[in-house]
Amino acid sequence: MGNSELPPKEKWDGRYGAAAYEPDKSPVPLLTEVVEAIPPGRALCLAAGCGRNAVYLAQRGFEVTAVDISSRGLERCKERAEDLGVRVDTVVADLLSYDLAGEAFDLITDFYYYEPELFSPVREAVRPGGYFLFQTFSIHHAGRGWGPQSARHLAQPPLVLEAFQHWRIRLFGDLDIDHSDGDRTESVVRLLAQKPPRPAAAAD
Ligand SMILES: C[S@@+](CC[C@H](N)C(=O)[O-])C[C@H]1O[C@@H](n2cnc3c(N)ncnc32)[C@H](O)[C@@H]1O
Numbered sequence: 295m296g297n298s299e300l301p302p303k304e305k306w307d308g309r310y311g312a313a314a315y316e317p318d319k320s321p322v323p324l325l326t327e328v329v330e331a332i333p334p335g336r337a338l339c340l341a342a343g344c345g346r347n348a349v350y351l352a353q354r355g356f357e358v359t360a361v362d363i364s365s366r367g368l369e370r371c372k373e374r375a376e377d378l379g380v381r382v383d384t385v386v387a388d389l390l391s392y393d394l395a396g397e398a399f400d401l402i403t404d405f406y407y408y409e410p411e412l413f414s415p416v417r418e419a420v421r422p423g424g425y426f427l428f429q430t431f432s433i434h435h436a437g438r439g440w441g442p443q444s445a446r447h448l449a450q451p452p453l454v455l456e457a458f459q460h461w462r463i464r465l466f467g468d469l470d471i472d473h474s475d476g477d478r479t480e481s482v483v484r485l486l487a488q489k490p491p492r493p494a495a496a497a498d
Pocket residue numbers: 302306322340341342343344345346347361362363364367387388389390404405406407
């Protein structure tokens with residue numbers, strides 16, 4: 295069985311648990327570009343991995359919960375947060391069955407994990423006026439020879455936009471990004487959407 299065919303927990307625990315694995319500690323550039331526009335509050339990082347984005351948000355004053363199926367990734371996230379003197383709460387869970395009902399986050403992030411069934415619970419769990427920030431490989435990445443290639447893991451840009459059609463779209467992109475090392479390009483879809491604020495109660 296190739297590594298990519300393993301169930302996700304085994305696959306990602308194996309990767310993050312390897313002694314030689316060096317996680318990327320830099321937050322996704324999109325997050326650093328938009329964070330100024332988002333007031334600090336309660337944030338939920340979906341599929342947080344080793345926590346590069348969760349730790350960054352905690353450093354920016356957010357109260358952060360990081361969820362991932364990999365306990366090994368979240369252990370690394372927790373260690374890094376402690377080393378930097380910030381707090382990140384971690385939850386080991388399978389997002390396919392994780393219950394977001396009744397939650398109210400000011401910001402939910404999802405970087406490089408594509409599961410369209412999550413869009414509906416995300417729409418519920420962001421509080422009015424709050425944000426959803428998303429970036430992952432798109433269908434245009436297929437054939438590049440690295441990264442995910444299966445259609446199941448590649449987002450269809452119009453469907454991402456459609457899922458948030460009733461929200462205010464602050465940023466949307468269907469683009470290719472050249473890596474700074476110069477020899478790789480990734481095709482991604484990105485979105486920053488703001489949930490409409492609750493309408494003010496009618497005056498008597
Ligand atoms: C490509 S990594 C991205 C990690 C992180 N978002 C980042 O950008 O550094 C995908 C992540 O999704 C997590 N994952 C995969 N399937 C999952 C599931 N069913 N539930 C929760 N997390 C899952 C993996 O453990 C892994 O950390």
